[in-house]
Amino acid sequence: MTDLSRRRFILAATLGATLGGCGFRLRGAIDMPFTTAYVDGSEHDTLLKRLRRDLRANGVTVTDTAKAAQVNIRTLQLTKERDILSLNADGKAREYRLFYTLKYAVDRGDGTTLRLPQTLTIRREVTFSDSQVLAKEKEEELLYRDMADDMVRQLMRRLATLRLDAPAGSGQ
Numbered sequence: 001m002t003d004l005s006r007r008r009f010i011l012a013a014t015l016g017a018t019l020g021g022c023g024f025r026l027r028g029a030i031d032m033p034f035t036t037a038y039v040d041g042s043e044h045d046t047l048l049k050r051l052r053r054d055l056r057a058n059g060v061t062v063t064d065t066a067k068a069a070q071v072n073i074r075t076l077q078l079t080k081e082r083d084i085l086s087l088n089a090d091g092k093a094r095e096y097r098l099f100y101t102l103k104y105a106v107d108r109g110d111g112t113t114l115r116l117p118q119t120l121t122i123r124r125e126v127t128f129s130d131s132q133v134l135a136k137e138k139e140e141e142l143l144y145r146d147m148a149d150d151m152v153r154q155l156m157r158r159l160a161t162l163r164l165d166a167p168a169g170s171g172q
Helices: 003-021 046-057 130-160
Strands: 036-040 071-087 093-108 113-127
Touching: 036 046, 046 071, 046 130, 071 113, 071 130, 093 130, 113 130
Parallel strands: 036 071
Antiparallel strands: 071 093, 093 113
């Protein structure tokens, strides 16, 4: 083994031991308390597509009807908003705050309420410039995509805490 190869090996071993010692591990599958789910909402909505994809990736079968599923994830409201955060000296918008909001409820396959309506809201700030309109529009689009990913991760964590044996309408 050459001196350079030995140094690389020692560096790799040190990094591996450091990461292992701090508790780092790759995000794995979430253990869901149900095996089948129905996601109520548009097949074309980006956020709901990602939710269906993540459910499947975690071993959940996404059904075509609510009655065929253990849980029905109902989308009550899904909105994207943009508010002016600050103005420049000319009175034009300089910064925007983006909002992505999902209001949802979860029912059992028989229609009884498992989780009462809850709301998830993600916010991001973005600057704006008249000289970079196309670039800023693309940045906003990417931020909304990132916000959808964050929202799906939060929703998946919430769904993982469901208790199918809870009394109907408990909203736990």
